[in-house]
Amino acid sequence: MRANTHFAFFDEGSKKEIRRATLKAVAIPGYQVPFASREMPIARGWGTGGLQLTLSLIGKTDVLKVIDQGADESVNAVSIKKLVQETTGVQVTDQTEEADLIQSRHRIPEIPLTKDQILVLQVPMPEPLRPVEAREYATKRMHSEDDYSGAWLMLFEQIVKYGKTATAADHPVYVNGRYVMAPSPIPRFDNPKMHQSEALILLGAGREKKIYAVPPYTAVESLAFEDYPFAVESFEGQECRLCGSAHIFLDELIDQKTGETVYQCNDTSYCMEQLNSTEKAGVENSYA
Amino acid sequence: MHEEPILKVRNLRKQFGSGCSHCANLDSNRLEKNYCTVCGTVYAVRDVSLDLYPGEILGIVGESGSGKSTLMQCLYFDTDVASGEAYIQTPALTGTNVFELSSQQKRSIRNHDYGMVYQNPVHGLKMNFSSVGNIAEKLIAAGNRNVGEMEATSKRLLGNVHIPLHRMKEEPRNFSGGMQQRVQIAKALSNNPPILFLDEVTTGLDLSVQANVLDLIKKIQRELGISMIVVSHDLAVIRMLADRTIVMLNGEIIEQGLTDQVLEDPQHAYTQQLVYSLL
Ligand SMILES: Nc1ncnc2c1ncn2[C@@H]1O[C@H](COP(=O)(O)OP(=O)(O)OP(=O)(O)O)[C@@H](O)[C@H]1O
Ligand SMILES: [Mg+2]
Ligand SMILES: [Zn+2]
Numbered sequence: 414m415r416a417n418t419h420f421a422f423f424d425e426g427s428k429k430e431i432r433r434a435t436l437k438a439v440a441i442p443g444y445q446v447p448f449a450s451r452e453m454p455i456a457r458g459w460g461t462g463g464l465q466l467t468l469s470l471i472g473k474t475d476v477l478k479v480i481d482q483g484a485d486e487s488v489n490a491v492s493i494k495k496l497v498q499e500t501t502g503v504q505v506t507d508q509t510e511e512a513d514l515i516q517s518r519h520r521i522p523e524i525p526l527t528k529d530q531i532l533v534l535q536v537p538m539p540e541p542l543r544p545v546e547a548r549e550y551a552t553k554r555m556h557s558e559d560d561y562s563g564a565w566l567m568l569f570e571q572i573v574k575y576g577k578t579a580t581a582a583d584h585p586v587y588v589n590g591r592y593v594m595a596p597s598p599i600p601r602f603d604n605p606k607m608h609q610s611e612a613l614i615l616l617g618a619g620r621e622k623k624i625y626a627v628p629p630y631t632a633v634e635s636l637a638f639e640d641y642p643f644a645v646e647s648f649e650g651q652e653c654r655l656c657g658s659a660h661i662f663l664d665e666l667i668d669q670k671t672g673e674t675v676y677q678c679n680d681t682s683y684c685m686e687q688l689n690s691t692e693k694a695g696v697e698n699s700y701a
Numbered sequence: 702m703h704e705e706p707i708l709k710v711r712n713l714r715k716q717f718g719s720g721c722s723h724c725a726n727l728d729s730n731r732l733e734k735n736y737c738t739v740c741g742t743v744y745a746v747r748d749v750s751l752d753l754y755p756g757e758i759l760g761i762v763g764e765s766g767s768g769k770s771t772l773m774q775c776l777y778f779d780t781d782v783a784s785g786e787a788y789i790q791t792p793a794l795t796g797t798n799v800f801e802l803s804s805q806q807k808r809s810i811r812n813h814d815y816g817m818v819y820q821n822p823v824h825g826l827k828m829n830f831s832s833v834g835n836i837a838e839k840l841i842a843a844g845n846r847n848v849g850e851m852e853a854t855s856k857r858l859l860g861n862v863h864i865p866l867h868r869m870k871e872e873p874r875n876f877s878g879g880m881q882q883r884v885q886i887a888k889a890l891s892n893n894p895p896i897l898f899l900d901e902v903t904t905g906l907d908l909s910v911q912a913n914v915l916d917l918i919k920k921i922q923r924e925l926g927i928s929m930i931v932v933s934h935d936l937a938v939i940r941m942l943a944d945r946t947i948v949m950l951n952g953e954i955i956e957q958g959l960t961d962q963v964l965e966d967p968q969h970a971y972t973q974q975l976v977y978s979l980l
Contacts, residue, residue: 560842
């Protein structure tokens with residue numbers, strides 16, 4: 414017997430409350446809206462913020478995709494998919510174009526998202542100013558007063574210490590020219606995808622009880638000094654060893670046999686699609 | 702002096718606690734020092750008025766608890782005042798009581814017109830950021846977005862306060878008290894502020910280090926013409942630095958004048974006690 418019989422796990426009241434916070438987040442781009450984060454059957458810190466957003470949004474006809482660091486098949490992604498499927502019966506997919514709701518940890522898919530899609534990002538640490546200011550009331554005031562010296566100072570320190578901006582991920586962005594936002598631990602490579610995104614982007618932090626948003630067609634600008642322009646990770650001259658794609662985010666791997674450094678698409682479903690289409694093209698060519 | 706004061710403070714009050722029927726009437730002398738024994742309210746600063754003239758060092762001396770730090774924190778907007786006015790002599794702010802400005806406007810004054818050196822370096826520095834970064838913080842806050850420029854300015858300022866080049870990227874938590882105070886001074890000077898507040902900058906430092914820091918302050922006054930309020934409970938420091946001196950007791954100003962006059966010929970019994978006990 415299943416203890417929980419609500420569609421999408423939550424009772425309607427809970428979903429409504431999350432949606433209300435979401436609407437406020439959409440109305441104030443980049444602003445962190447507090448919400449009553451609920452107990453979930455998965456541990457906090459494992460995507461409960463994203464999951465709560467997904468569950469509050471999903472409808473019977475939606476098609477869901479869940480990715481964890483680019484992979485659709487990771488244990489985490491699979492267990493989230495399972496939970497949603499069991500409580501909603503919705504269809505799931507690996508294909509980015511097929512999905513209308515995409516929950517992701519640490520990546521934005523390579524295929525550009527459309528206005529018919531919503532991207533939900535899981536956020537461990539929503540406060541971009543936390544490393545310089547531990548007190549929540551103080552960071553709240555900084556946001557309200559547009560006082561982002563702290564965010565700039567962190568970047569300055571990295572440059573002074575390492576000669577470049579050392580943010581591997583979660584590089585802070587200005588949203589709509591007003592709020593500085595943590596884009597979640599996506600690589601810098603994905604930051605530009607948020608700028609003027611056609612899809613609505615929602616970010617949820619379960620443990621920290623915050624929801625925030627980048628509405629469609631919103632300016633998202635990565636923080637950068639005049640003399641140290643923002644730059645994404647460079648994979649100049651590299652391509653995926655499996656599908657041959659370039660100009661996408663690549664994982665750096667060490668080939669166990671040869672000991673060589675090899676590269677491979679981080680977005681596994683993108684890689685698969687490229688492989689399929691080249692195969693198809695190959696087959697078609699051989700018939701031609 | 703015929704000049705207009707660069708900073709004018711009128712009837713500043715600051716209290717900790719909400720007062721009660723016993724102490725609310727501030728005219729009556731019903732306090733134990735600065736403290737209401739009935740409700741526990743501390744009247745830390747009571748009706749303080751002062752003028753700071755361009756290029757001068759104004760000394761504030763008084764025993765522990767007399768309200769010196771609280772006064773400085775009020776002027777620097779670290780804490781809200783109960784009542785009172787302050788006017789800064791800059792074209793944009795003429796005739797404006799700066800205590801009534803929005804917190805954003807106050808922040809802008811802090812970033813452009815004021816420098817502050819706190820009694821405790823922990824309040825003025827981010828101990829786990831580099832010294833260069835600590836100085837850049839103030840430049841960033843004032844709107845600079847050029848790393849090369851800010852790094853160069855920071856290094857020049859740190860050099861001026863004798864922080865060795867090879868230690869500039871170090872975090873101030875590794876530094877001695879004297880070095881921390883010098884980093885604070887460099888930071889306070891970073892935006893060429895016309896007004897500098899120094900709260901007990903030499904307290905707790907070795908005598909030789911003290912002399913070093915005092916020389917530095919003198920040099921800053923001489924070369925940059927910055928107006929300063931220097932707080933100390935040490936009359937020797939006041940004697941060396943201040944042109945004019947204010948004596949505070951229990952949150953009130955009890956005596957003021959040219960430093961030499963106050964120290965040679967004190968009028969108030971408390972000041973007399975203070976001066977003669979030093980001799
Ligand atoms: N946050 C606070 N809450 C309550 N009382 C306070 C607070 N801060 C200061 N006070 C009180 O206000 C009075 C003035 O303190 P202040 O620190 O301004 O004195 P001071 O002259 O700087 O002393 P010192 O020479 O020891 O630095 C003291 O009685 C102090 O106990
Ligand atoms: Mg003090
Ligand atoms: Zn009282």
